[in-house]
Amino acid sequence: MATNDKHCFGTICIFLLLPLVLQFSYGKCELQLNYYKESCPRAEEIIKETVTKLYNKHGNTAVSWIRNLFHDCMVKSCDASLLLETTKNIVSEETADRSFGMRNFKYIGTIKEALESECPSTVSCADIVALSARDGIVLLGGPQIEMKTGRKDSKESYVAEVDEFIPNHNDTMSLVLLRFQSIGIDVEGTVALLGAHSVGRVHCLNLVNRLYPTVDPTLDPDYAQYLKGRCPSPEPDPKAVEYARNDRDTPMVLDNMYYKHLLSHMGLLLVDQQLASDPSTSPFVEKMATDNGYFHDQFSRALLLLSENSPLTGDEGEIRKDCRYVNGN
Numbered sequence: 001m002a003t004n005d006k007h008c009f010g011t012i013c014i015f016l017l018l019p020l021v022l023q024f025s026y027g028k029c030e031l032q033l034n035y036y037k038e039s040c041p042r043a044e045e046i047i048k049e050t051v052t053k054l055y056n057k058h059g060n061t062a063v064s065w066i067r068n069l070f071h072d073c074m075v076k077s078c079d080a081s082l083l084l085e086t087t088k089n090i091v092s093e094e095t096a097d098r099s100f101g102m103r104n105f106k107y108i109g110t111i112k113e114a115l116e117s118e119c120p121s122t123v124s125c126a127d128i129v130a131l132s133a134r135d136g137i138v139l140l141g142g143p144q145i146e147m148k149t150g151r152k153d154s155k156e157s158y159v160a161e162v163d164e165f166i167p168n169h170n171d172t173m174s175l176v177l178l179r180f181q182s183i184g185i186d187v188e189g190t191v192a193l194l195g196a197h198s199v200g201r202v203h204c205l206n207l208v209n210r211l212y213p214t215v216d217p218t219l220d221p222d223y224a225q226y227l228k229g230r231c232p233s234p235e236p237d238p239k240a241v242e243y244a245r246n247d248r249d250t251p252m253v254l255d256n257m258y259y260k261h262l263l264s265h266m267g268l269l270l271v272d273q274q275l276a277s278d279p280s281t282s283p284f285v286e287k288m289a290t291d292n293g294y295f296h297d298q299f300s301r302a303l304l305l306l307s308e309n310s311p312l313t314g315d316e317g318e319i320r321k322d323c324r325y326v327n328g329n
């Protein structure tokens with residue numbers, strides 16, 4: 001009898017604890033693959049189609065998608081707070097110094113409009129940021145990444161935190177690594193993510209400190225001369241179209257040419273060149289320079305970690321009808 005009582009008590013305990021276990025396991029909706037399978041079956045297809053059309057018209061949009069993901073997910077959470085415009089109650093993150101040069105936000109609106117026509121108030125702007133980056137990476141010759149969805153949109157901007165979380169082009173490598181480590185990305189992943197600098201361009205404003213009044217001795221002399229031709233003034237106009245390509249050889253391909261350039265002292269930004277000289281990062285630079293597949297694998301791994309940084313899920317956020325404004329504004 002005692003054995004039976006003990007057995008029954010154990011069964012009752014399991015029965016009583018089961019709801020608590022389920023609450024901890026499922027109380028918060030986590031990100032998942034094909035999150036919109038039932039609510040908007042064509043969501044990911046619509047995003048891919050629109051991203052491709054925009055890329056075919058404006059190739060540089062693909063670079064913007066990647067930068068959007070980086071700037072959104074590094075600051076607090078992957079929650080589309082980056083897209084909020086300034087209103088009476090909000091100061092846009094776009095006004096922060098580290099947001100300098102960001103553009104093509106209007107095309108996020110193009111994607112959102114296509115989704116709203118198919119499935120009103122269903123697909124979050126945060127997921128649009130993530131999936132457009134995923135699809136843009138493929139268009140740039142990068143890896144296909146299986147990305148989870150289910151993010152919700154923030155109701156507030158974090159403009160005060162932008163400069164704290166986004167690494168600057170002239171930060172020390174230790175500080176850059178610390179910023180990435182704070183969201184769970186290791187040294188190897190950080191080196192891979194900076195490989196996104198293999199595409200796109202940099203405004204002269206962020207370059208001239210390496211050229212004037214004297215040339216940074218870590219720069220290849222011929223490359224420095226080329227950069228001076230692109231940026232002839234030590235005081236460039238921030239509003240002028242004055243820039244240099246990150247990669248002159250394959251400027252619109254996400255590949256390991258970036259790392260080869262670093263080993264040849266042709267890193268465009270100071271933070272780039274430090275990757276090749278810092279003992280904690282240089283072994284990964286050398287390996288990625290010789291193995292494009294390894295670079296793509298590490299880039300995929302790190303980008304997934306970045307894309308899943310503290311997302312708002314369940315009832316924590318909202319699905320904005322217009323990515324530029326909190327609902328009700």
